[in-house]
Amino acid sequence: MKHISLLALCCPLFLAACGGGGSNTAPAAPATSTPETPIQPTFQASAVIAGLEGSINLEINGQIITLTENGTHVVASQLNEGASVNVQIAQSPFRQTCTLNDASPRVINQADINNIEVTCVPLGKLVGRVQNYYTGDVLENISVTLATQVNGETLTVAQATTQSDGHFEINGIGRSDRFVLTAFGNGFGSSSAIFESTTDTTTTLDTLLLRAHLANTFSPSAAQNLAVNGNTIVSLPANGLVDESGLPATGNVNATITLIDPSSDPTLMPGGYETRNQSTGEILPIESFGAINVELRSDNGTELQLAPGSTATIRIPVAQNVAGSPPQTIPLYHFDEVAGYWIEEGEATLTQDNGMLFYVGTVSHFSTWNADRVYETIRIKGCVADREGNRLANVRIRTSGRNYIGNADVITDAQGEFSVPAKMNAVVLLSGQSGTESKTRVLSTLSADQQLESCLVLAPSAATIKLTWGENPEDLDSHLYGPKPNGSGFHIYYSRKTATINETVIELDVDDTNSFGPEIISIPDFPEAGVYQYAVHLYYGSGTIKTSPARVELNLQGTSYIFSPENASGDSEKDYWHVFNLIADAAGNVSLSTVQEFKNSIDASASYSALSVTSEPQNLSSIATKQKYYRSSEAVNRSSETNYRASEPSHKNYTR
16 A cells, blocks of 8 residues: 655645646746835025015025025925025015125035025115204204105105204115105104115215294194184184094194295205106196195194095295295195105185285195195206316206295216206206205296306315395395405405405305395315304395394304304394304314304404414504404405495495
8 A cells, every 4th residue: 555645645735725736837937126216315405594674585596485584494495416506686675785695506415505694784874963944953852754665655664763962863774766754843843855875875864844833732622723923824623633543533632833934945845846747647846835834643642634524724824935926826735755746636725814925725634735836947958067177977956946936956967967947937046066065056047948058167165154034134145254364364245255365266156135045155175274254244124134034054064053043142133143253273174163143243353364363473563453454455344334335335226
């Protein structure tokens, strides 16, 4: 008997179960595995942002990424080995300039890119000082607001408050060709100035405020007639005011009204003399017939306005320096403190009350309101050069009306040429100003554009003295007394407008004989050691220098000083106002000595050369000898008006 092993019995079954054995199918080939493709590592790029205020646009390989926070930000991911990352700053925040530590492309080299650094810093700075327009007193706690428009949108750039010395500072103002700086404070009317800043340097802009003519407190629940000197200027309805949230005003209303008569100084008008047509966008020059500033605030300082549907009546006193008869009706304009233009809205009618002329109109909100009209313009074309004949670029050229109230400004081009608008058939002051260099001419315009025959020549000025005054007295005169070599002196006034000392020409640019001014004296340098005395003389007209009121502005080596007869001592009925002395040493260094005194005459001998007087006093027989010589040659220290007129033929057509 054959024995079959268990293995033999089980094998077929095992093989069958395993898919083998007893089958005609060829045995399966051994399995082979396909190797996996290794995963390639990817990388990312990060940027570190520091100092950012606002938003910045970065361009990463042609794509724009906007970032609004400081810190580390992933700006590109899933980058393969060898990939290039190109980073550029597409747009910095308005008030900042941002820089990239390295603008060259970065390449992935087996690691993330972490060395992209962007640093932002404030762009530009604005500094300035706020003063009382007439007295020059610095003003503390004045609010200053800087605004502009960016891509058609209103932007309040920054706000500041003046310190105890009247100064303010705003860091990071940005770049704009039309900033509007507005200053306002308790007891003063607001004022706005327009300037441009297209660099990252510091801009200096001083602001002058007029003291309000009315400061009054009342309840908003009752109708009000707000008057200045007995003349109603604003009539308000009862319960017609709301706060910034549109809620009815409660508590007290604090009102300030400032009358603006730019007759003596057109720069008193906020922002200038331009209106923008709301339909076409065209910028047009305007002339003013007077303006008022009205501000209404709650006890906590919140601005109040007329409620929707409410109106108020305003009465604008007609400016004093209006040539001819003012028009019976005139457009009303309000000042836009963001765009810096006057916006036409409504009209006013000429009325007479208590012997005064007013323009009366209805308004739906409060601002600075101006009685204006667009005037027919011509253009004055010319060039600006220095004394060597070199053309001067970036010089501000201004036309200012003498028989109308308005001005216009342009900047000379790279060739020193300009084309500035002025009123047709009018008398204008044409002035150029660049740093301490200036020049002013009087021109009569025609009915067509005019080309100047010669360039406006700017002379460097170590000092300029500007005199303005009111309607009465009609004629105030500037007088400058100074030293000449060998112990003599010079006198500049209406009859002798220039003096040459050691090749330095000191000049009276303009002599105004019909109220308001200005009269401007330019001093290129101080060629002789001694005392330079400046005084104002009442030549003709009613009233006094103090009641005019007169105003003197001195710019001494870049620093501005304002003098008012309100601060002068002595009898204000006297005809001379000795304002200040400028004391020069032999090296040309100058110091200011304020005098501020009313006098019967000016002692010209005080302006003889200090060097000559002190170096050889033994050779002088007496000071009286010098006075005699000086009087005979210059006729300045007169004992009486009669003797003065006899020795100095008058340039006027009248006598006092």
